[in-house]
Amino acid sequence: MVEPTPAPQSPAVDSPSAPPDPRAALSLRGLWKRFGEKTAVAGIDLDVPAGSFYGLVGPNGAGKTTTLSMATGLLRPDHGTAHVHGTDLWADPVAGKARLGVLPDGVRLFDRLTGAQLITYAGLLRGMDRDTVAERTTDLLAALDLTADADTFVVDYSAGMTKKIALATALIHAPRTLVLDEPFEAVDPVSAANIRDILADYVRSGGTVVVSSHVMDLVQRMCDHVAVVAGGHLLAAGTIDEVRGGASLEDRFVELVGGRQSTEGLAWLRSS
C-alpha cells in the first residue's frame, strides 16, 4: 500500500500511530532524531514483516543510516520505539540485539585482527562456544570466498573484502533478522551475486533481511518489500509492486523524491 505521509512539524509526543506489531521482525514507531539544528529522522513508522526481504531506499542524506542505527541499538532515538520480534530494543537491549545481525555503514572494523580472528571475535562476543564459532567461521570464510585471506590482517583487505568480512561478523550467530546498511558498496559483481544468494537462501529459510541501498535496480530484483525515505520522512512503504505501481522502481522513486535537474547546468564543463 502506498501512503505518502504528510510531513509532521514536531515530534509526536504520544504516538498516534498503531501499536508496534509483535509479529513483525522490526517494528518502528515514531522514530525521531535531531543532531543539533538538523532533524535527521522525523517520525518514521515502519513494519518489516518477518520473513521479508526488505529494501530501504532514499537519496543521500535521507536518514537511512540514522534510521537503521536507531533500529539496531547503535543510536538512541530522541523519540519513538524500535521493536525486534516483539522485544522493545531500547528497553531490553540485550534480548533485542541477540536477535539482530548488523552491518553498519561507515564504521571501522578491528582491522589489526585477521579475517578469521575478527569473525571469531564477533562470535565469542555473542557468547557462543568455541567449537560452533570455529565451524561457522570456516563456513563463512568459504561462502564469502575469503578462505585464502583468512590469515591476512583486515587492514590489508580491499574495500569489497572488508564489506564481506563485516557481513560475516553479522551472520555468525545466525540472527533471526539481518540489518545491512549498504551491503553491496564496493563489492565486485561475483561476490555481490554470492552474497545475494546467501541472503535469498536465508530469507527462504525464514529469516528477515533489511538492506539499505540507493541502487534501485538491485532492490527491485532482490527485495520483495521496499520503503522510500527522504528528508527524514517515510514517503512510501509496502511490497515492491505496491510501491512502484506499474512503473519502474527508479521512476517511481524519482517521482516521490523529486529533485531531478533539467540538463541545462554546468555548460562550462563541456570539454569542447
Add this chain to the structure above:
Amino acid sequence: MVAQFVRLKLRLMANGFRRSAWQTIAFLLGLLYGVGIVGLVVVGTIVLGSSDPVMAGAITVLVGAVVVLGWWVVPLFAFGVDATLDPQRFVLFGIPQRRLLAGLAAAGVVSIPGIVTAVSALGVSFAWWRTPLAVLAALVGAVLAVSLCVVGSRATTTALAPLLESRRYREVVTVAAFVPLVLIGPAFAGLMSGLDGVDGDGARAAVVGLGDVVAWTPFGAPWGLGAAVHDGAWGLALARLVVSLATLGVGWVVWDRALRRALVTPPTAGAGGRAKGLGFFSRFPATPTGAVAARTATYWLRDPRYSGSIAVIPLLPVVLLVLGGGPGSEVFLVLAPVTAWMLGFAISADVAYDHTAFALHVSTGVDGRADRWGRVLPVLVAGVPVTIAFAIASVWVAGRWDALPAELGLTLGTLLVSLGVSSAASARLVYPVPKPGDSPFKQPQGAGMAVMVSQSAALAIMFALTLPVLVLGVLAIVLPSAVLGWVTLVVGLGLGAVVLVLGARWGARVYDRRSPELLQRIVSFA
C-alpha cells in the same frame, strides 16, 4: 596563500567551538593560562634586563633553547603535532610545495602554544629597551626562534614519522631521540657540582658561562642576538645570526624533502603481514571477557598506538641511571612505580582507540563487565610480573633490599589504582585520539585542549587515589622503616584492589547505560 592558510586555521578553530562548548571552555582556560605565562615571562625578563642585562641575556638563551628543543622533541613522545591542517589533505589541490610549506608554517603559529611562544619571544626582546638597536636585533632573533620552533617540529615529526610507524625502527629512533634527554642528566649534575659551595656571584658566572655556550647551539643562537648587539659584539651577533639561519634552512629542507616523500607515500600499515591461526583467541577462555582480552592483547602487540605508549619503558632504567649518577642511587626506586603507572594509564582512552570499530561491541550487546575486565586483564596479567621484576631490579640497583616491601606496595598499588581509574575513565571520557593506522604522533583535528583536560582529570584522580600509598611508601623508604614498608605493601594491594574493582564496576555500569552515546561521541570525531 599564507593568509589563506592562516584564515583556514582560524576558521577551523572557530568551527570547533561551534561543535562543543567544552572545547570553548578548554580553549579559554588554555588562553588564560597562556596569557599568564606570557605576562610573567615578559615582565620578569624586562625587570631583570633593566638591572642586569647580561644575566637576562643568558637566561633568555637558556630558557629559549629549552623551548626550541621542546618544540622539536616533545611531539615525538607526547601530544603529537597539531594536524589540523594535515598536508595530506592538500595533495589534490596542486599547490606548489614552497607555498604549501610557507602556509603550513604560518598556520602552525596559530595555536595556543604557538601564540604563547611567539608573544613571549617578541615581548622578551624588550628587555633591552635601553638599547633600541639591541631590541631590533632581539626582535629579529625572536622571529627566527619562533620559525625555528614551528619548522623544526614539523621537520622532526614529518621526517621521523615513517620510521616511527614501522616497528623495526621505532626502538632505534626512540633511543636516538632520547640521547639529548639523557645528556641533560650529566649536564645538570655538572652544573650542580659547579654551583656546589658557590655563592651568588659564582652561580651568576656559571649561568652566564652556560648561556654563552648554549648560544652557539642551533637552539640557543636566535635568542642570543639581542644580547650580542647589546654588548656591541657585532661579530658574535653575525655568527649567531648565521647559525640560526643555517638551522632554519636545514630544518626547512628536511621538512620539504620529508613532506615531498610523505605526500606520495601515505602511511600504510606495513607490507601485508599474515598471522598464523587465531593467536590469543584460541588460548584465552571462549567467553566475551576472554574474547575482549584476546583482542586487547593482540592490539597491544600489533597496534603502534599501544606499543608506542610503552616504548619508552625499556629506556627508563638508562635515563634513571644517568640522572641518579650511577648505581646505588635511590632515584632508581622511581622506575617500577612509573612503569606501573604508564601501563595503567595506557588504557585510559581505550574506547577512543577502538574508534568506530567499537560499533561491534555495541551491536553485539556485549555487557559492560566483559568489556571492562577484558581490557584490564591483559595489562594486569602482563603488568604484574613485569612491574614486580622491575621493583626487585630497582631495589637491587639502589642497594636497598630493606625497601623491597615498600617498593612492591608502591608499584602494585599504582598499577591497580591506575588500571581502576582507567577502567572508569575510558567508559566516561572519550576524546579524539590518533585513528587506527594513523601516526601515533599525529594529534587529531581540534583535539588539543580537550585531550589535555580529559587526561589531566584522569591523572589528578589517579594521583589523589594513589596518594595514601605514595606517602606511606616514601616515608618507609626515606625514614627507613621496615614496619611502614609492610604497611605500604598491605595498603597498596588492598587499596589498589578496591579501586580496581570499584572502577571496573562503575565503568561497567556507565558502559551498560551509555554505550550507544559513547559510540556516537566517537562517530562525531570521525
